[in-house]
Amino acid sequence: MYRPSAGFRRTAEERRDQLLSWNRGDTAFFAAGACHILAYAFLEKHPEAGFYPVGLWPCGAKDPSHVYVTDGTWAFDHDGWTLQSELLAVTRAAEPDADFQPRPIPINLGDYCARYNHRPRHLFAFDPWERALRYIAQFERGP
Secondary structure: OOOOHHHHOOOHHHHHOHHHHHOOOHHHHHHOOOHHHHHHHHHHHOOOOOOEEEEEEOOOOOOOOEEEEEOOOEEEEOOEEEEHHHHHHHHHHHOHHHOOEEEEOOOOHHHHHHHHOOOOHHHOOOOOHHHHHHHHHOOOOOO
16 A cells, blocks of 8 residues: 655654754655655656656645656656555545645756755755665566
8 A cells, every 4th residue: 555755744853954854764755855856866767668757736835745757557756666546546535635636747857946946956965866766776676
């Protein structure tokens, strides 16, 4: 069963202290705070796989609260491979008032971070890119 990113939200202290945030386990780190890094690292590692980044926007929000990649059927994020339909159903059930809406993100990582107020790579305690690639490697067999 898919574990929604809301279950891994950072504490106020983890939001203030990037080293504390960095020291969380990989699943928590890539569920909340670095989901966009994981998504774009996946795209760089698998450019021909037919995946694209998607943001989940809570009702009325100007910025997405979670980012994953999908090919329209399968999704990949902090919880590994999940059917996109399951990811959406479980995420919406976990926070029904948010009325999450998925939207494709047709821009690169740098532009995404600037436009949607997400932390760019250079503002993490350490560069998260290699950590993301190692995490992705655990799921290389695919769905």
